Amino acid sequence: MFAIISTLNNTKFLFLKRLVSPYLLVSLDFTLPLKFL
Known part of the structure; x- marks a missing residue:
């Protein structure tokens, strides 16, 4: 049972990492040019 829960987690x-990384x-693309201005 625990193995199933950990696999789901x-x-x-x-999935969350794949959603958030783009x-x-x-945001990095937007902030980096601002720092160099």
């Missing part, structure tokens, strides 16, 4: 974490990359 891992897949949920990977936003992080976009």
Whole structure:
């Protein structure tokens, strides 16, 4: 039972990471040019 729960948590974490990473990359693209101005 515990193995099933941990597997679900891992897949949920990977899914969240995949959702969030594009936003992080976009925000980095916006903030980096501002720092160099």
